[in-house]
Amino acid sequence: MGGVLAALDPVQIASILVKAGMYVSALLAAGSVINLQLLSELDTVASRRLRRLAAYAALAGIAFSTLNIPLRAAFFFGGFEGFLDPAMLEVALSSPLGRSVGVAVTGLVAITVVLISRRWARFIALFGVILVAFSFALRGHATSDPRLALSTLFTVHILAASFWVGGFFPLYDMAGRGNIAAVHTVERFGQAALVMVGLLVGAGAIILVILAGDPIAVLTQPWGQFLSLKLAVVALLLSLAALNKLRLTPALAKTGNGAPLRRSIRWEMAAFVVILFVTAIFTSTVAPGHIG
C-alpha cells in the first residue's frame, strides 16, 4: 500500500484529491435533495439550510467535476504542462470521463435550482439527482458488459450512498432541537435507511459478482490492503448507524437530549469522508499499468 502511494506522481496525487472532492460534493448535493423530499417533518429553518447546503455542494461538485478533464489531459501528457494541451483535452473530453462529467455537471446545475422554494424547483433538482447518479454509470467499469445491468446497478448504488451522505446534516440539525419533529425525522430516516442499505448492499454485491466473479479472490490481490482499510472504516460506519438506530434514536425520543446522537453523526460524517477518500485513492491506483 505504501509502495503504491510512494509511486504516485504529482498529477496522480492532484487527480485523487479532486476525485475525492467530487465524490463528497456530488453525493452530498444529490443526497441533500433526496432527504429534502423524504424528510417531510423538517421545519422551515432546517429545510432552508438543507436547500442551501445542496446548492453549495452542487457548486463545489461542478468545480471538482470540471477539473477532472484538464487533470486527465495532464495525465495523458505526462505532466502538468499538458493541463490545457488542446490535443490531450480533446482525448479527455471525447472519452467516457468527458461524457460522465458533462452529465454530472448538468445534473449539479439542476440541483442548484433547489434554492428556489417552489414545487417545480424541487422536481428539477430531483431530475438533477438522477443525472448525477447516472453520470457514475457512464465511466469506468460501469461501461463494461452487461452494460445495461451494470449501469442500472451503479446508478442505484450511487443513489443509495447519496441518500446516506445527504442525511447527516438534516439529522444533525434536527437532533439539536430535541423536539417531537426531530424524533420523527430521525425515525423516518432510520426506516428509509433499512431499504437504502439493502439497495446499497444488493447492488454492490451483484456488481462485484459480475466484475470479479469470485469476491474472495479479490482479497488476494495486491490492492487488498486498501480494501481492508476501507472495510474497516465501513464496519465502523455501519456500527455507528446501528448504534444510532437501536440506542440513540430511542434515547432522543425518551429524553429529548440529542447531543449523543449529534456526536455519533459527526463520527459518521468523518467515516464517510475517509471512505470516499480511500475510494478515490483505490480507484486511481489499481493494477500496475492501469491508472483509473
Next chain:
Amino acid sequence: MKLRTIFSSAILSAGLVMGAGAALAHGKGMMTMPGNGQTVGTDTKVMHLMFKEPMQITTVTMKSPDGKTYKISGPAANKAVKTWEGKLPKLAPGNYKIDWRGMSPDGHPMNGDFAFKVAN
C-alpha cells in the same frame, strides 16, 4: 439479529464494490518491441507497442543513457490502434527506458514502462 445480518453483509459488499471494480477487467496483455530487458543494435530505428484491443496512445517518452528525455512520435493521440509504431532517434550504446500513456477502449487511462539496452 436481522439488522446485524444486514450490516455484516453491507460491510463486506459495500467495501468490496466501491473500489474493487477498476482492477478486475483489465489484464496486462501487451507486448513491446524491443521487449523489456532486450538488447538491440544501434541500427534500431522503430519501436512498437502492441495491444490486444485498440488503444489511444497519447504520449511516449524515452530516457537515454545521457539523461535526456525524448518524445517519440507516432500515430495521433485521437487514433485508436492495436500496434503503435514510433520512430526512434539515433541510438547510442547504453540503457534506455520508455514510458507510455494512453487510454483503453473503455476509457481507462493506462500507463506503463519498459527498458532495453543498446549495444554495438
